[in-house]
Amino acid sequence: MTKTPATFSLILAATLGAAMPAFAEGEVNLYSSRHYDTDEQLYSDFTKATGIKINRIEGKADELIARMEAEGANSPADVLITVDTSRLERAKNAGVLQATDSAVLEERIPANLQDSDNQWFGFSQRARIIFYDKATVTNPPATYADLADPAYKGLVCIRSSTNTYNQTLLASIIENNGAEAGTAWAQGVVDNMAREPQGGDTDQLRGVISGECGIAVANTYYFARAMSQDVDGVTAEIDKIGWVFPDQDGNGAHVNLSGGGVAAHAPNKENAVKFLEYLASDSAQQYFAGGNNEFPAVEGVETTSAVQKLGDFKADDVSLSAVAKQLPAALETFNQVGWK
Structure with missing residues (x-):
């Protein structure tokens, strides 16, 4: 079993069902191209565990990236969630992401599913x-x-x-x-x-x-x-x-990703990092990957029955x-x- 750093224990315990009080810590503004039924549970569990309110703006990936570019330093975006390595890299090259220093993400997300500059992280694979x-x-x-x-x-x-x-x-x-x-x-x-x-x-x-x-x-x-x-x-x-x-x-x-990163001008950067760390927890991985019948990024997390029917395979670790x-x-x- 993967050991989890102490800084992550609060969020992980909550997402695994441990009883703990919610406490208000502000909000996080999420720009997302995801739109699956399980996302409601994904987001509500985070809020229950942390007291952090999630404000969502949903749209097509390229439109969200363009919007963040246009908003510049005044962008309210804290986190961008999108699909495929190419779009994650496009967001990085557009300058709308920033490096994230997180021991939780470094430990939980395999190295080959991370940006070399820590600007994006993969949370599910297809x-x-x-x-x-x-x-x-x-x-x-x-x-x-x-x-x-x-x-x-x-x-x-x-x-x-x-x-x-x-x-x-x-x-x-x-x-x-x-x-x-x-x-x-x-x-x-x-x-x-x-x-x-x-x-x-x-x-x-x-x-x-x-x-x-x-x-x-x-x-x-x-x-x-x-x-x-x-x-x-x-x-x-x-x-x-x-x-x-x-x-x-x-x-x-070959696998490609659904993933995300902290926005370059995130007004709630600390909460943004907490949200990304939450996405690396076992229970959030089940929601995140299961919502679209994908493979979790974190090893050992259970997949949907339909995905299980596809069988085990060796993935390219490039x-x-x-x-x-x-x-x-x-x-x-x-x-x-x-x-x-």
Whole structure:
């Protein structure tokens, strides 16, 4: 069991159900692109444990980052919560985050899921994996590299190059294997596409169901969601789809993040740090990850039943902070190979 520093014991005890009085300590202003049902419980538990009121402004990630830029030093934002390494890095590069000195976060959040300058931290993970038509693809790709194999020509469905998840995936390939390998992979995937990139991850899964796609690339939570609730065009025939966690004999499956950081001009910085530390507690991890059928960032925290059905896998432990620095190269590569 992970040992928890004394500075975190109050919050952790409260979130684990210990009885303790609430005490007023002001507020924290949260800019968030999350909007899941479990978030209400996530936030109310924090307030019960600390007395800190949470004020929320919700919106799309890029809009929130732009808003914080425009507000500048007058921004009321204390914390930014958003999805994917690329957007966390975008917020950092836009100057809307600041470094956070927290022994709790350093101990609880794995080092590869943290920004190298401590400006953002990952609080849940989603693996970007391979799905396939079990009836027609009898020898599915075992690695990301296999997606570029001519044997799968005309079978692969994947989102556009503007998609942040694909950008981070290619950036991870470049970080792990070099720019030349990244270009060869991207070109091979383009050559193997069953159709021009279109739609979201759920649409790639629908393509497998319809038979338009033999192979699809998507984040795990889209599939887990379709297993746990009715998703049009997927759930009714979900048994047609098999899945592969790639590169289990190599680097492991690529993961990207939901995460956050303290705003650059946070008026309630101390409360902002407390909130991030709370997100690293076991119970908050269950809410944070479970709300979107993701994998917790903290090892040993229980996942949803749908996520458990996906099975155990080896995740790539490459530093996502290093991967983020390869995002410009990934964008250039997409343009070079004509990935629309």
